[in-house]
Amino acid sequence: MSPQDDPIIVTEKLEKTYRDNGVEVPAVRGINLTVHAGEFSAIVGPSGSGKTTLLNVISGLDSPTSGEVWLRGRPLSQMNGRQLSDFRRDHIGFVFQAYNLIPVLTVRENVEYIMMLQGIGKGERRRRVRKMLEQVGLPGMEGRVPPKLSGGQQQRVAIARAMVSRPALILADEPTANLDSETGAGLIDMMRELNRQSGMTFLFSTHDRMVMDKAARVITLKDGRVAEDRQKT
């Protein structure tokens, strides 16, 4: 199979097996998946179905046991650690279940961190942070530190951090799992809106029914395999 320019993610016979006390535990079993640019897709499935593992392998945070991942046409197996690190920085935004903001940095500093790694100038960073915080509904919160924010606010900061460097792909692992349903719904609506405005690809894992309903495509995993891949019309 040859990856096309249009698909942003292509996985081929992707396998990931963990070894736990000498016992092999397969987490992902032979997944073939294609995600096109601009999609707003959810990976769903019960706990232990391989959602997080699949996202980790797709992002290059974890390496597959076998198979291949192409991101924007580039096979991850051909990249060394440094190249992967640069690739993630420039092409992928992450949103984590536990927000994972840097607690000693302010909201503004958290959001501009990746741009700093990219070498973007201070003026441009500040301009983008201001705009992004307005988009996620946190204007005027630049000086706050994460421990002083609610869970929903922290996750909005995490989304701002993921999007501000304008990556092609946002990977979100259970982004609403730590939020109440109302906040979670608001957050997904916001992500959907940002997806429409920016054209960025969103791929997120969830087992939240409400989140699944808002996704344009739902990929269901069961025991590490794709059990169903449903595109909504």
Added chain:
Amino acid sequence: MLLLKIAFRNIFRQKRRTVLTGLSMFGGFVMAAVFIGWADGSYNHIIDDFTRHNFGHIQIHEKDYLDRPSLYKTIDDYPRIRSRLEGIGEIDSFAPRVYSAGLASVGEKSAGVRIIGIDPARERSTTAFQKKVAQGEFFPAAPAHRALLGKDLAGMLHAKVGDDIVVVSQGADGSIANDQYPILGLVDSGDPLSDRTSLYLHVRDAQELLVLGGRIHEIAVNIGHLKKVGPTAGVIRREIGHPGLAVDPWQVFARGFYLAMKADMEGMWISLVIIVLIVAIGVLNTVLMSVLERTREYGVLKAVGTKPGQIVQLILTEVNIMAFFSVLLGFGVALALNSILASHGIRLGVEFSYGGMTFDTFKSEINARSFIIPAVTIFVSASLVGLIPALKAARTDAARAMRTH
């Protein structure tokens, strides 16, 4: 810049732990700075006193004299050299000397002696030799055809002040040199070998006995500060402009003393090793704990594109910020302590003798190295020890790290 901010703010996340680490660095720095300052002060005090009152800081000889001393290896144009030396500002004082060997007899007793010719006026201002005269008197300024004896030599010869001593030696013209001198006084130099063998004459009496004319064997030079020995020796060399003469610092002509002092000073490095251990244990414990606590954060930093090298840099920056403030505070405290010790010193309780010199108080010296060596030691040891947890954090598997709580 953000990495620096993270490093700086991380320091204040666990204040108690930061204070403990800072204290170990601070304590290590102060201990080392005070110890080195005091050791330098003590050793330089011993060296300066010993050389100043025995050999001089610098000596001038005929080129080969120190390796193979001989009656015939002389400084022939002393008057010219004396006028040159008098024009060198760095020189405090200098004294010419004549040396030879001979046989001395008092009554029926005789012993081999080292004949030493000294200029009383110059020796008085250069080595304070007159203070070593334990019995009788020191030479008058003009030659008086008198002799001073080491006290143990006097004992061997059963001689006392006022007795006559007969000296037999070889003249520089090949003749047998012999003369008789009344004993003017006895010398207690504190050096048993010297007191057993030395017979002192006025330099002109010695020159007459040994048929040396105006020639001498040695010029002992004292300068203002021990540390300027090297440059001043260079100035003297240039000024006297005599390729046949050697101008040597005390490390060359008092080599045994120099090596003994050097070996003694090596002990100072043991204290530095102890300091390194104190700092290393403190830093290793703190940084390891902090890396373990922040495993998840390092995972996130890696996930979003922070390079392993930047994570190492982050942790080493944290360690070095702590080291910087500890050293800064330590500098102030150590400087104050060294200043007090430099003016008041530490009394030993009992007197300590070295080469005839007696010391009961040692004072510190305020110099750059007593601060630079501990500072470099703290920064290097903290960085090296910090490197272990830093590398551990840099190698963190991001996916696994983010699963930790």
